[in-house]
Amino acid sequence: MKKTCLVIGAGAGIGGSVGKKFAAEGYHAALCRRSNIDGLNAMVEDMREAGLSASGHLLNAVEEGALEELVEAAEAIAPIDTVLYNLGAQIGNRSLDETPLKTFELGWRMACFGLFRVAKVLVPLMVERGHGTILVTSATAAMRGNSGQHSHAAAMAGRRLLCQTMNAEYAAQGVHVVHIMVDGAVDAPDTLGKMLGAEQFEALREAKGKDKDGLLLPEKMAETYFHLATQHRSAWSHEIDLRAYSDLAWWNHAVNI
Numbered sequence: 001m002k003k004t005c006l007v008i009g010a011g012a013g014i015g016g017s018v019g020k021k022f023a024a025e026g027y028h029a030a031l032c033r034r035s036n037i038d039g040l041n042a043m044v045e046d047m048r049e050a051g052l053s054a055s056g057h058l059l060n061a062v063e064e065g066a067l068e069e070l071v072e073a074a075e076a077i078a079p080i081d082t083v084l085y086n087l088g089a090q091i092g093n094r095s096l097d098e099t100p101l102k103t104f105e106l107g108w109r110m111a112c113f114g115l116f117r118v119a120k121v122l123v124p125l126m127v128e129r130g131h132g133t134i135l136v137t138s139a140t141a142a143m144r145g146n147s148g149q150h151s152h153a154a155a156m157a158g159r160r161l162l163c164q165t166m167n168a169e170y171a172a173q174g175v176h177v178v179h180i181m182v183d184g185a186v187d188a189p190d191t192l193g194k195m196l197g198a199e200q201f202e203a204l205r206e207a208k209g210k211d212k213d214g215l216l217l218p219e220k221m222a223e224t225y226f227h228l229a230t231q232h233r234s235a236w237s238h239e240i241d242l243r244a245y246s247d248l249a250w251w252n253h254a255v256n257i
Contacts, residue, residue, distance in 0.1 A: 001078070001079070002026075002027070002028055002053070002077075002078040003026075003027050003028070003078055003079060003080075003081035003082075004027060004028045004029075004030055004074050004075070004077055004078045004079060004080045004081065004082075005018070005019060005022035005023070005027040005028070005029050005030070005080075005081065005082045005083070005084065005229075006030045006032070006070070006071070006074045006080050006082070006083040006084070007019040007029060007030065007031050007032060007083075007084045007086060008032050008059065008061070008067070008070070008083065008084065008085050008086060008087055008114075008118065009032070009033065009084070009085070009086030009087040009088065009137070010031035010032055010033050010040070010043070010056075010086070011033060011039075011188065011190045011191055012039065012043070012188060012189060012190045012218075013186055013187075013188025013189075013190060013191050013192075013218045014086055014137055014182075014186060014188065014218050014221055014222070014225075015031070015033070015084065015086040016031065016043050016218070017218035017219045017221065017222040018084050018086070018135075018218075018221075018222045018225045018226070019031045019043075019047075019054065019084075020047060020052070020219075020222070021219075021222035021223065021225065021226050022082065022226060022229075023047055023052035023053055023054055024050075024052060025226060027053070027081070027082070028053040028054065028055070028077055028078050029047065029052070029053065029054040029055075030054075030055050030057060030073075030074040030077060030080075031043060031044060031054060031055070031056050031057065032056075032057045032058070032059040032070060033058065033059065034058070034059060034060060034061065035058070036190075037056075037058060039190070040056040040058065041056055043056070044056040055077065057070060057073065057074075061087055061109075061110060061114045062106065062109045062110065062114070067114060067117045067118050067121075068117065068120075068121050071118060071121045071122050072121075075125065079125070079129065080122060080125070080126075080132070081131070081132060081133065081229075082132070082133040082134075082135065082229045083118060083122060083132075083133070083134050083135070084135045084136075084137065084225065085114070085115045085118060085134065085135070085136045085137065086137045087110050087111065087114055088110070088111075088139075088191065089106075089107040089108075089110040089111035089151070089152055089155045089156070090139070090152050090195070091103055091106075091107060091151055091152065092148075092195070093147075093148030093149065094148055094150070094151070095147075095148060096150055099150050099151055103151060104150065104151045104154070106151075107151035107152055107154070107155040108151075108154065108155045108158065110155070111152075111155035111156055111158065111159045112155050112158035112159050112162060115136060115159055115162055116162060118134075119134065119162075119166060122134075123166070123170055123175055126170075126174065126175045127170065127173045127174065127175060129174075130173075130174045131174040131175070131176075132174065132175050132176070133175075133176045133177075133178070133228070133229040134163075134166070134175065134176070134177045134178070135178050135180060135225055135228060135229060136159060136163050136177070136178065136179050136180060137180050137182060138156055138159055138160055138179055138180060138181045138182065139152070139156050139181065139182055139183075140181065140182075140183045140250045141153040141155075141156040141157070142156035142157050142159060142160040142179070142181055143157075143160075143181060143183075143250055143251075144250055144251075145157070159179070160179050160181075160239075163177050163178070163179040163238070163239070164179070164238075167238050171236070171238075174233070176228075176229075176231070176233070176236055176238075177238065178228045178236075178237055178238060178239070178240065179238065179239045179240075180224075180225070180228070180239075180240055180241075180242065181239065181240070181241040181242070182216065182221075182241075182242050182243075183241045183242065183243040183247070183249060183250050184215070184216050184242070184243040184244050184247045185204065185208070185215050185216065185244075186215065186216045186218060186221070187205065187209050187215040187216065187217055187218065188218055189201065192204075208244075208246070212246075213244060213245065213246070214244050214245075214246045214247070215244060216242060216243065216244055221242060224240075224242065228240070
């Protein structure tokens with residue numbers, strides 16, 4: 001029977017690469033993103049031309065009922081065996097004074113509350129089937145709060161602990177939840193590229209990326225994501241971190257005082 005991998009946050013970086021990997025392994029990839037319908041359609045069409053099963057869906061994750069309707073639509077294609085929650089909530093460095101209440105709340109809604117909403121409707125279906133995987137992309141901010149990261153750190157820390165509570169409640173019922181902490185820069189033009197700008201992003205690629213392998217490559221990350229979704233339950237991973245070989249781990253960096 002065909003299974004669905006639902007990717008919430010399917011840009012040209014991690015999300016799109018994970019969707020393509022799962023589709024290549026026989027899944028239907030339901031790819032969802034907030035905007036850029038042309039980019040989404042192109043991604044889906046490329047996969048279909050390669051003989052893979054895929055569909056595209058635009059999504060406003062903070063809209064009431066939108067995430068719940070998305071799960072229902074993806075389930076109608078084929079049962080959701082794996083969901084990747086890959087929505088970011090980075091607003092850049094902002095002091096406390098420069099972080100409006102609505103902006104802080106939006107980070108929480110995207111990073112934490114959205115994951116809760118998806119789990120609320122999807123986990124009971126997985127429990128009924130006796131299996132299912134929830135992969136959650138996270139960030140260094142989930143482990144350490146830095147100056148200017150009030151919204152992002154609070155949202156990502158909440159995301160991490162929500163993964164822990166879901167594991168505590170549902171792992172024994174066959175639901176595998178993995179918190180994937182991305183501790184480094186990802187070679188993704190539509191996320192990091194947009195944050196830095198084209199010129200600075202290309203300079204970073206020249207300095208650390210390409211043949212230097214100093215940036216996380218989404219297509220290689222996708223292999224790890226797929227491995228996590230297919231682990232035997234006698235040896236599940238519940239939290240891992242990914243970084244390029246040449247980067248220091250977050251705990252080795254000097255702390256800003």
